[in-house]
Amino acid sequence: MGPLSSNRPTLADVAAAAGVSVSTASLAFSGAGPIAQATRERVLAAAQELSYSGPNPLGRQLRRGRAGIVGVVIGDALRRAFREPVSAQVLDGLVGSLGPLDLGVLLIPGTSDPSGNPVDPLIESAAMDVAVLMWGGTDADPKLAALRRRGIPTVVLEGLPMDGVASVGIADRRGMTELTRHVLELGHTRIATVTLPFNAERGDGLVDPDTHPLDWEITRRRLAGILDAGVRPVAVYETPASLVEHGRTAGLALLGSPDRPTAVIAQSDLLAAGVVLAARELGLRVPQDVSIAGFDGLELPWVAPDVLTTVVQPLEDKGVAIGQAVATLLAGEVPHAVELPVALRVGTTTGPVPA
Amino acid sequence: MGPLSSNRPTLADVAAAAGVSVSTASLAFSGAGPIAQATRERVLAAAQELSYSGPNPLGRQLRRGRAGIVGVVIGDALRRAFREPVSAQVLDGLVGSLGPLDLGVLLIPGTSDPSGNPVDPLIESAAMDVAVLMWGGTDADPKLAALRRRGIPTVVLEGLPMDGVASVGIADRRGMTELTRHVLELGHTRIATVTLPFNAERGDGLVDPDTHPLDWEITRRRLAGILDAGVRPVAVYETPASLVEHGRTAGLALLGSPDRPTAVIAQSDLLAAGVVLAARELGLRVPQDVSIAGFDGLELPWVAPDVLTTVVQPLEDKGVAIGQAVATLLAGEVPHAVELPVALRVGTTTGPVPA
DNA sequence: GAGGCGGATCGAATCGATTTGAGGAACGAG
DNA sequence: CTCGTTCCTCAAATCGATTCGATCCGCCTC
Numbered sequence: 001m002g003p004l005s006s007n008r009p010t011l012a013d014v015a016a017a018a019g020v021s022v023s024t025a026s027l028a029f030s031g032a033g034p035i036a037q038a039t040r041e042r043v044l045a046a047a048q049e050l051s052y053s054g055p056n057p058l059g060r061q062l063r064r065g066r067a068g069i070v071g072v073v074i075g076d077a078l079r080r081a082f083r084e085p086v087s088a089q090v091l092d093g094l095v096g097s098l099g100p101l102d103l104g105v106l107l108i109p110g111t112s113d114p115s116g117n118p119v120d121p122l123i124e125s126a127a128m129d130v131a132v133l134m135w136g137g138t139d140a141d142p143k144l145a146a147l148r149r150r151g152i153p154t155v156v157l158e159g160l161p162m163d164g165v166a167s168v169g170i171a172d173r174r175g176m177t178e179l180t181r182h183v184l185e186l187g188h189t190r191i192a193t194v195t196l197p198f199n200a201e202r203g204d205g206l207v208d209p210d211t212h213p214l215d216w217e218i219t220r221r222r223l224a225g226i227l228d229a230g231v232r233p234v235a236v237y238e239t240p241a242s243l244v245e246h247g248r249t250a251g252l253a254l255l256g257s258p259d260r261p262t263a264v265i266a267q268s269d270l271l272a273a274g275v276v277l278a279a280r281e282l283g284l285r286v287p288q289d290v291s292i293a294g295f296d297g298l299e300l301p302w303v304a305p306d307v308l309t310t311v312v313q314p315l316e317d318k319g320v321a322i323g324q325a326v327a328t329l330l331a332g333e334v335p336h337a338v339e340l341p342v343a344l345r346v347g348t349t350t351g352p353v354p355a
Numbered sequence: 356m357g358p359l360s361s362n363r364p365t366l367a368d369v370a371a372a373a374g375v376s377v378s379t380a381s382l383a384f385s386g387a388g389p390i391a392q393a394t395r396e397r398v399l400a401a402a403q404e405l406s407y408s409g410p411n412p413l414g415r416q417l418r419r420g421r422a423g424i425v426g427v428v429i430g431d432a433l434r435r436a437f438r439e440p441v442s443a444q445v446l447d448g449l450v451g452s453l454g455p456l457d458l459g460v461l462l463i464p465g466t467s468d469p470s471g472n473p474v475d476p477l478i479e480s481a482a483m484d485v486a487v488l489m490w491g492g493t494d495a496d497p498k499l500a501a502l503r504r505r506g507i508p509t510v511v512l513e514g515l516p517m518d519g520v521a522s523v524g525i526a527d528r529r530g531m532t533e534l535t536r537h538v539l540e541l542g543h544t545r546i547a548t549v550t551l552p553f554n555a556e557r558g559d560g561l562v563d564p565d566t567h568p569l570d571w572e573i574t575r576r577r578l579a580g581i582l583d584a585g586v587r588p589v590a591v592y593e594t595p596a597s598l599v600e601h602g603r604t605a606g607l608a609l610l611g612s613p614d615r616p617t618a619v620i621a622q623s624d625l626l627a628a629g630v631v632l633a634a635r636e637l638g639l640r641v642p643q644d645v646s647i648a649g650f651d652g653l654e655l656p657w658v659a660p661d662v663l664t665t666v667v668q669p670l671e672d673k674g675v676a677i678g679q680a681v682a683t684l685l686a687g688e689v690p691h692a693v694e695l696p697v698a699l700r701v702g703t704t705t706g707p708v709p710a
Numbered sequence: 711g712a713g714g715c716g717g718a719t720c721g722a723a724t725c726g727a728t729t730t731g732a733g734g735a736a737c738g739a740g
Numbered sequence: 741c742t743c744g745t746t747c748c749t750c751a752a753a754t755c756g757a758t759t760c761g762a763t764c765c766g767c768c769t770c
Contacts, residue, residue, distance in 0.1 A: 008506060010756055021720045026758060033759085034717060053505045057482035058422060059756030062413045062725050068481070069461070088443075095464055104481050105462045106424070109450055126423070126459050127412035150408045151363060248659070277659065304603070304632065365726055376750045381728060388729085389748060414726030417755050 009050040011059075018046035029055055061127070070094075070103050070326055071128035071152075073110040073120075073143060075135040084242050084270065085298050086315065087134060090157070093319015094132065101327055103129070110143055118142045128152060130326050136160065136167070136217055153329035155322055158218045166325040166335040168318065172218065172295070175311035175342035176225025176265075179293055182309070182344060183263050184229060187353035188291060192235040192261035193226060194250040194271045195219050202240035204249070209236050222267045222295065234261050239271060247274020248281075255282055255290060262290060262353050269294035269310055273303050276349060287351030297345060307347035314340050364405040366414075373401035384410055416482070425449075425458050425681055426483035426507075428465040428475075428498060430490040439597050439625065440653050441670065442489060445512070448674015449487065456682055458484070465498055473497045483507060485681050491515065491522070491572055508684035510677055513573045521680040522692040523673065527573065527650070530666035530697035531580025531620075534648055537664070537699060538618050539584060542708035543646060547590040547616035548581060549605040549626045550574050557595035559604070564591050577622045577650065589616050594626060602629020603636075610637050610645060617645060617708050624649035624665055628658050631704060642706030652700060662702035669695050 015025035020043060027033045028043035047054075061067050072094065074087070095105050108122045108131075123131075123146050131152050136159020137144045147154050148164065155166045183191060198207065199215035214220050226233060237254055239246035247266060251274055254264060266272035272294025276286055284290050286306060297312025321338045328335035370380035375398060382388045383398035401407075416422050427449065429442070450460050463477045463486075478486075478501045486507050491514020492499045502509050503519065510521045538546060553562065554570035569575050581588060592609055594601035602621060606629055609619060621627035627649025631641055639645050641661060652667025676693045683690035 011758095012756080022757080023721075023759075024719055027719090030758075034719090036718060039718080051504070054480060055758090056756050057480055058413075058417045058420070059725095060758075061482065062417045062727085062756080063758045065413070065725070067413060095462055099464060099475075099477070102476065104477050107450055107460045107462060109454060120454075121457065122454070122459050125409060125412055127416065149406070245654075281660070299600075305636070366728095367726080377727080378729075378751075379749055382749090385728075391748060394748080410728090411726050414755095415728075417726080417757085418728045420755070 009052045011052075011055060014043060014047045014050055014052050017050055018043045026055070066129050067127035068103055069106050069126075069128045070098055071106045071108050071122070071126055071131045073108045073123065073131060073133045075110055075133075084268075086242070086268070086296055089315040090134070090318050090322070093316055094322050097320050097323025098326065101323070101330075103326070119146045123147065124150075130155065130329050132322060132326070133157060133159065133165075136169075138215060138217070155325045155329065155335075157318075157322070160217055161337045166329060167337045168321045168325055168340075169338070170313045170318070170340045171342050172311070172313070173221040173225040173228065175313070175344065176222045176267075176295065177228040178344045179265065179295070179309075179311050180226045180229035180231050182346060183265065183291060183293060183350060184231065186263075186291065186350060188263040189353070190234050190259075190261040191226075191231055191263045191265060192237065192254050193223070193233045194237045194239060194247060194254070194264060194266040194275060195223060196238075196242055196267045196271075197240055198238050203238045204240050204246065205238065206253070207236055207238045212238070219267065226265060233265075242268040242270045244270050244274040244277070247271035248278045249274070251275035251278025252282070255279055255284060260290070263293070263350070264290065265293045267295050269296040269298045269300055269308055272308055272310070272349070273300050276303050276306065276308075286349050289354060291350040291353075293350055297343075303349070306349050309347040309350040310345050311342050312345050313342045364407045366407075366410060369398060369402045369405055369407050372405055373398045381410070421484055422482035423458055424461050424481075424483045425453055426461045426463050426477070426481055426486045428463045428478065428486060428488045430465060430488075439623075441597070441623070441651055444670040445489070445673050445677070448671055449677050450674075452675050452678025453681065456678070456685075458681070474501045478502065479505075485510065485684050487677060487681070488512060488514065488520075491524075493570065493572070510680045510684065510690075512673075512677070515572055516692045521684060521690045523676045523680055523695075524693070525668045525673070525695045526697050527666070527668070528576040528580040528583065530668070530699065531577045531622075531650065532583040533699045534620065534650070534664070534666050535581045535584035535586050537701065538620065538646060538648060538705060539586065541618075541646065541705060543616075543618040544708070545589050545614075545616040546581075546586055546618045546620060547592065547609050548578070548588045549592045549594060549602060549609070549619060549621040549630060550578060551593075551597055551622045551626075552595055553593050558593045559595045559601070560593065561608070562591055562593045567593070574622065581620060588620075597623040597625050599625050599629040599632070602626035603633045604629070606630035606633025607637070610634055610639060615645070618647070618705070619645065620648045622650050624651040624653045624655055624663055627663055627665070627704075628655050631658050631661065631663075641704050644709060646705040646708075648705055652698075658704075661704050664702040664705040665700050666697050667700045668697045 011025050012022050015022045025043050027035045028040045108120055110120045119142050123143055131147050131154045133156045136156040139162055158169045161167045196219045198219055199213055237250040239250055264275050266275055272292055275292050279286050279290055286292055294308045294310040297310050317340055325335045366380050367377050370377045380398050382390045383395045463475055465475045474497050478498055486502050486509045488511045491511040494517055513524045516522045551574045553574055554568055592605040594605055619630050621630055627647055630647050634641050634645055649663045649665040652665050672695055680690045
């Protein structure tokens with residue numbers, strides 16, 4: 001017996017019903033090649049009659065050698081990824097820019113499943129023409145290795161530029177430096193920072209950045225941006241994810257002590273928002289008692305009426321840039337690395353250092 | 356020339372290199388059928404040698420008649436969908452429960468694109484074995500029609516039970532009734548409600564529910580739940596999406612007037628959180644001056660230290676239920692409609708009516 | 711009327727695998 | 741020594757389309 005005992009009509013059935021050859025019937029649907037108007041209509045009528053809904057994508061894909069699918073590898077938990085507006089908006093932009101190219105987006109969790117395999121089976125065997133690695137992997141990433149082995153062209157986001165993969169990122173290091181300078185100009189010297197995860201371990205607490213293993217480029221670059229401004233943070237607090245509640249926890253820890261910093265720079269707006277909430281809970285005024293800054297440039301309704309001082313990254317452009325990189329890869333060329341600019345946006349959450 | 360002038364090795368190449376037939380080589384990879392250990396190793400070695408990374412999924416899919424893909428139709432804008440934690444968590448649960456079935460999740464925006472076609476081209480022609488319609492369509496939905504035409508089994512979320520499609524939802528009507536009774540018991544009589552969108556128009560403002568066109572089942576049911584408790588809301592405010600900022604806008608409008616309601620029931624937690632923020636901005640104490648309730652049972656860090664009174668829906672179970680429905684459809688059976696239970700959770704945002 | 715030409719149609723090969731039924735080797739039993 | 745069994749292996753059909761090159765037909769030109 002065949003694979004599925006389904007009796008859906010095929011192109012051959014339609015061709016037979018219309019009294020033409022399969023090749024002609026194909027032409028009627030694809031429009032690639034000369035075909036008489038009358039013939040075409042006859043074929044379409046026959047299709048209608050048999051309730052044939054168009055060429056089976058599987059057959060088409062095999063013949064074409066293309067699946068029409070871009071696999072998007074969302075690091076770690078999907079839920080967490082979605083709760084970060086940054087991921088969500090990039091994903092949104094990506095879907096938006098891929099749609100017109102007739103490409104679908106396949107979600108790939110990419111978690112190391114507990115059953116032994118270090119790589120998601122979808123990465124190993126799903127049909128896709130291009131892969132996008134959100135939250136850039138390093139050269140050692142087994143996910144990247146699997147994609148390479150399969151020969152699937154890949155775009156890496158926010159990763160290190162590497163051989164053989166396209167990369168799209170933002171100038172977050174420079175942006176962070178600019179932000180830090182702004183804080184310095186306000187007179188602050190006791191500056192703490194709340195960071196994204198350092199690595200897959202996802203710690204939660206104060207760390208010594210000199211000895212703590214730091215695998216994630218994005219965290220490293222944003223940290224380096226602060227150092228570039230000549231600042232040595234009085235405290236570095238690592239969070240397990242860019243979420244408001246983790247920012248709040250960090251804020252309570254940092255601002256609860258008597259020798260608290262006068263300024264806190266967070267590596268994301270969500271974390272910064274959490275710090276703001278913590279400050280309010282502790283009865284501290286922002287920015288009179290403590291200055292707080294973030295990164296990303298999101299619109300966060302719940303720190304209203306305050307407006308976060310932050311570094312704005314062009315999320316929309318990012319989606320577009322990824323789309324372009326994908327298109328280029330699909331054309332068989334190698335896109336050059338893209339680094340999008342960022343801009344400092346001074347809000348109401350930073351002010352002069354308290355006397 | 357072939358479809359793509361790629362020279363990746365095929366199973367035939369591997370078979371030749373290993374000195375066996377293609378069928379034997381296939382067996383070596385799939386393990387479906389008897390094969391001598393030695394032969395198997397020889398084939399795998401040959402594959403390694405040629406850097407053959409396993410059977411091409413396209414060929415396998417065509418033969419099997421299965422794409423191994425579930426298309427998830429996300430209504431309207433993807434970005435909006437992601438910003439709603441409810442969608443995100445359901446999607447997460449879905450991916451989680453589909454992974455073990457060896458199914459990938461294909462994101463389908465499903466927006467009516469501006470270029471004339473009422474249905475996303477991906478719905479028309481992407482390869483998928485099952486489709487999931489988030490935010491249930493009605494019988495008239497062209498998306499549903501397209502899926503029917505293609506003969507793709509479909510699961511509809513939060514929709515009307517319909518012929519030929521599986522449905523998964525929650526008892527939101529009953530839950531809303533229970534919530535309303537709780538508010539009634541606290542003595543409130545001037546009760547307003549903030550709703551999800553009524554239809555694709557996505558209005559923003561007060562509406563007369565008796566005359567305003569209401570196409571979306573979820574909004575209808577949650578509204579009906581209030582009426583079931585015998586309450587006639589003093590005001591019905593429609594929002595364009597379940598987002599905090601829209602809740603805030605609604606809250607400012609409802610609570611800003613002198614004859615303001617003493618209780619506001621929102622159709623989602625995000626909306627409720629926005630109303631809480633609005634109340635605080637207006638200098639109203641919650642719950643002393645106004646009681647506020649939501650729906651969904653999310654953990655919302657930013658209404659802290661308050662805890663929303665809400666109706667908890669089992670988001671995790673929902674993902675699981677969808678996964679099961681998909682599996683059932685894939686097996687060729689028709690799953691029965693699932694309605695998951697909800698539970699009232701009384702928090703700190705509702706209290707006795709002010710004297 | 712022969713030759714040439716362009717457009718429509720068709721046959722056959724091809725994409726890369728899976729699967730079935732047949733064939734063959736090795737081996738033990740009679 | 742012959743005749744089953746058992747266990748592997750293989751050839752060939754099949755999944756459903758696309759596409760190349762050939763053919764065919766009608767019509768125009770000389």
